[in-house]
Amino acid sequence: MVRPNILTNKKYTWCPGCPNFQILAGVKKTVEDYMVASKNKEEFAMVTGIGCHAKIYDYINLPGLNSLHGRVPPVALGLKLGNPRLNVLGFSGDGDAYAEGLGHTIHAARFNSNWKYLIHNNQVFSLTVGQPTPTTEIGFKEKTTPLGVKLQPLNPIKMMLSVGATFVARVFADAKQVEWVLKQALRHRGFAFIEILQPCIIFHAQAMQYKNNLYWLEKAGHDKTNLEQAMKRADEFDYNVAKKIPVGIFYQVKKPVFEDQFPQLKKLGKNGWKDIKR
Numbered sequence: 001m002v003r004p005n006i007l008t009n010k011k012y013t014w015c016p017g018c019p020n021f022q023i024l025a026g027v028k029k030t031v032e033d034y035m036v037a038s039k040n041k042e043e044f045a046m047v048t049g050i051g052c053h054a055k056i057y058d059y060i061n062l063p064g065l066n067s068l069h070g071r072v073p074p075v076a077l078g079l080k081l082g083n084p085r086l087n088v089l090g091f092s093g094d095g096d097a098y099a100e101g102l103g104h105t106i107h108a109a110r111f112n113s114n115w116k117y118l119i120h121n122n123q124v125f126s127l128t129v130g131q132p133t134p135t136t137e138i139g140f141k142e143k144t145t146p147l148g149v150k151l152q153p154l155n156p157i158k159m160m161l162s163v164g165a166t167f168v169a170r171v172f173a174d175a176k177q178v179e180w181v182l183k184q185a186l187r188h189r190g191f192a193f194i195e196i197l198q199p200c201i202i203f204h205a206q207a208m209q210y211k212n213n214l215y216w217l218e219k220a221g222h223d224k225t226n227l228e229q230a231m232k233r234a235d236e237f238d239y240n241v242a243k244k245i246p247v248g249i250f251y252q253v254k255k256p257v258f259e260d261q262f263p264q265l266k267k268l269g270k271n272g273w274k275d276i277k278r
């Protein structure tokens, strides 16, 4: 099979040097490798929310939907129910997944449908020029928040662990790290939650220093089957100050997959419901 190229020719409107380019490169490499290995170009679909992260929809040539702000999980679930054989990739920002779409993010873990959710967490609403989100650190100031953020940030890794997610991981926006984690996630049968620390170089550039504080859970003897250990590791970084930041897979466990539990979905072929005569 000739190696496919999943990139479009669209003009990039991300800022030069934006770490989103690293995410794009990691996803491109992983998806193309997967297509080559499986000899099939037509088994992926993608969904994005609204924001800078969502521009990835313009740059990757896969079928899918650029959906509404915060609504990636129900759209991804719908795609899986239409065709359970598709590898569905969802892309959100932290505003998208943890503010506008927080309820959907939690229920995505409960459903445990077999799709993969990548969160570009830059700790601000970037496309609307830098307002704080649920993961912005205390004290962060910008035009709408001149006295600084007063709220304790949400810890999305802990949140996903506590609502039953079966694959919970974090990496930094580096193409190799994204490739590594997405490959692991695609091997996982079930919902995969992947937080990517993606510093916004314009509105939250201080997060670039995170890359000096990362350590790999796999190399630190972390047992990813142990929920209690995973919770403790998640507590090590509370999004306020960059101290030790664990990256890698916090937790992975097998649980029933939503679409596997319906006989009418199990019998569908590679084209999903399209093959069913009505």
Ligand SMILES: Cc1ncc(C[n+]2csc(CCOP(=O)(O)OP(=O)(O)O)c2C)c(N)n1
Pocket (backbone or CB within 6 Å): 049, 050, 051, 052, 053, 054, 069, 092, 093, 094, 095, 096, 097, 100, 120, 122, 124, 125, 126, 127, 128, 133
């Ligand atoms: C329901 C709704 N609320 C607000 C907006 C305005 N809006 C567009 S992009 C955006 C910020 C997105 O931030 P985030 O999801 O963190 O993505 P980023 O731009 O940082 O990648 C907002 C608030 C919208 N489009 N729809």
